[in-house]
Amino acid sequence: MITLYDLVAQDDRRPSPFCWRAKFSLEHKGLKWTTVPVGFTEKDKISFADSQLVPVIKDGETGVKDSWAIALHLDEAYPDKPLFKSEMALSYARFVSGWVDTAVQPAMFPLVVGDLYSIVRPVDQPYFAETRGKRLGTTDFMSFQAKAREKGVAAFRAVLEPARRILREQPFLSGNQAAYPDYALAGAFLWGGIASPLVLLEADDPVHAWRERMLDLYEGLGRKAKAA
Ligand SMILES: N[C@@H](CCC(=O)N[C@@H](CS)C(=O)NCC(=O)O)C(=O)O
Incomplete structure (x- = not known):
């Protein structure tokens, strides 16, 4: 275990x-x-x-x-059921993870930071305010979030364009089955969805349909997660 x-x-x-x-x-x-x-x-x-x-x-x-x-x-x-079946698969997973770390999550964070702060345990809120306040230059996370949403939702959707292009052609970033690249991007959406009720994706976005598939995986592991 x-x-x-x-x-x-x-x-x-x-x-x-x-x-x-x-x-x-x-x-x-x-x-x-x-x-x-x-x-x-x-x-x-x-x-x-x-x-x-x-x-x-x-x-x-x-x-x-x-x-x-x-x-x-x-x-x-545990070599059985590899996450990375080849050097190329490993490289692609690393690339997508890096894109999620440096483009997707930074574009999402300002949109949800106020809601995220409000679900942090009260005992941890001073720590969150200090560390994230330094990063954002304010601890008024709700005002920061409201301002960010004015243009940020469209900008966030634009960041997803590389995923959207591939998801028009195939069910998962990794092909017919989900693998690490999908897990990296799904992690970002779970973060956003657990923290905030904000609608991040339009219903006809191929990324939306993919996110539904990701929530269904592994007996609905993501769907069962307590969301905002
Ligand atoms: N590069 C690390 C990043 C891990 C990370 O940033 N974790 C956050 C939670 S999403 C954390 O532990 N934050 C605690 C803190 O900020 O003190 C990884 O991929 O595991």
Whole structure:
């Protein structure tokens, strides 16, 4: 049994996009896993892995931090049902993950930050306000979010164009079956959806239909997640 240290918000919500990558990876490989909830200020729970961030996994005596390192570890330790079937598949997954990290999530964050703050556990809110306030230059996250939404929703949809082009042609970013590139992008949408009721996608967007397929995967793992 693998233990995933998973970011927790109010009402046991689990919003972390990077933890979602790890959850989908564990499911992809058919491994048994459980979670330990970790609040923003509960760094002591993940110190065994020398980490300040989640996801972290404990696999037997081994601790692994960072979602990408976790994926690599799982393929190395459990070669069955590979996440990365070839060097090219690994490279594509890395490229898509990098795009989600540097373009998709940064475009989404300002649109949901006020709602995200309001679901953070009260005990963690001062930490969130300090760290994210520094990043955004304000702790008035609701006003920041309202301003960002004026032009940001259209800009966010534009960022998704590379995914939209491929999803017009095939059901998943990875082809006929979902794999790591899909998990990376789905993690971002789970983050947004768990934090905020904001409608991010138009109903006729191919990305919308893909997101529905992603929510259905693994017996509706994503769909069962407590959303805003
Ligand atoms: N590169 C890391 C990023 C992990 C990350 O940023 N995790 C966030 C949650 S989504 C976190 O632990 N934040 C805690 C904090 O900001 O103190 C990965 O891929 O795992």
